[in-house]
Amino acid sequence: xxxxxxxxxxxxxxxxxxxxxxxxxxxxxxxxxxxxxxxxxxxxxxxxxxxxxxxxxxxxxxxxxxxxxxxxxxxxxxxxxxxxxxxxxxxxxxxxxxxxxxxxxxxxxxxxxxxxxxxxxxxxxxxxxxxxxxxxxxxxxxxxxxxxxxxxxxxxxxxxxxxxxxxxxxxxxxxxxxxxxxxxxxxxxxxx
Numbered sequence: 001x002x003x004x005x006x007x008x009x010x011x012x013x014x015x016x017x018x019x020x021x022x023x024x025x026x027x028x029x030x031x032x033x034x035x036x037x038x039x040x041x042x043x044x045x046x047x048x049x050x051x052x053x054x055x056x057x058x059x060x061x062x063x064x065x066x067x068x069x070x071x072x073x074x075x076x077x078x079x080x081x082x083x084x085x086x087x088x089x090x091x092x093x094x095x096x097x098x099x100x101x102x103x104x105x106x107x108x109x110x111x112x113x114x115x116x117x118x119x120x121x122x123x124x125x126x127x128x129x130x131x132x133x134x135x136x137x138x139x140x141x142x143x144x145x146x147x148x149x150x151x152x153x154x155x156x157x158x159x160x161x162x163x164x165x166x167x168x169x170x171x172x173x174x175x176x177x178x179x180x181x182x183x184x185x186x187x188x189x190x191x192x
Contacts, residue, residue: 003098004068011066018050018059019188022162025049025056027189037137043191045162047081047133057088060161064089064131065096067181069157073126076103078140081133085161086120089131103128105144117147129157135182138169145178159183 007014026049033044050056064075064085076086086102093100103120110116122128130144145155158173163182173180 004065004070006096007062007065008067011063014059014062014066015183018056018063019184021056021059022047022050022184023189025053027191029191035136037139039136041164043186045134045164045189047161048084051084051088051133051161057084058092060085061088061092063161063183064159065093065098065100067159067183068129069127069179071127072129072156073099074101074103074120074122074128074153075131075159076120076128077105077131077144079104079106081140082131082144085131085133105147118151122153124152126153127156128153129159130155130178132158132160134162134164135160135169136164138165138172141169141178142172142176145176157181162186162189 026046028044028046031042031044032040035041051060075089076082083104090100090102101121103118103122106117106119128148130141130148132140135141141158148155155178158178158180160169160182162184163169164186170180
């Protein structure tokens with residue numbers, strides 16, 4: 001059985017491998033691309049090309065577990081970007097003998113089935129961390145945070161795999177009192 005400290009010790013190696021894999025698979029430089037924020041960019045980071053691959057998902061999960069606040073019981077965020085990260089993190093945690101659940105925040109509530117915007121085996125009131133594959137403005141983070149807090153889940157951390165915001169997201173999270181970690185920046189990917 002491992003604990004989070006074991007992942008913290010090995011994060012440097014996992015992060016180095018993740019950066020190399022993302023440079024190979026996820027970085028697209030033949031733009032222009034329209035970002036979720038509406039901004040145009042000459043480069044695009046398609047995180048799903050890494051997070052939806054077995055090796056990539058494992059590296060991402062190890063990095064998330066390496067920076068995760070102690071006491072977090074579940075990880076997730078806005079569907080679709082956070083989904084493979086959350087599930088991968090829960091699986092890698094389970095393989096290490098740790099308990100971790102994944103959740104997803106729908107873009108809108110479903111009118112059928114169990115309805116609602118939150119999907120996953122959560123226990124009301126347990127501390128959660130919100131995730132995002134790539135962030136530019138933090139809008140998906142903030143939407144996930146509001147949905148989770150309104151449903152009674154304390155959000156104790158926000159983690160981005162890649163942050164291209166030049167400090168904007170960190171400032172927004174700080175304004176909301178949410179500890180924030182960005183694993184990778186454009187400079188790490190030789191894009192800065």
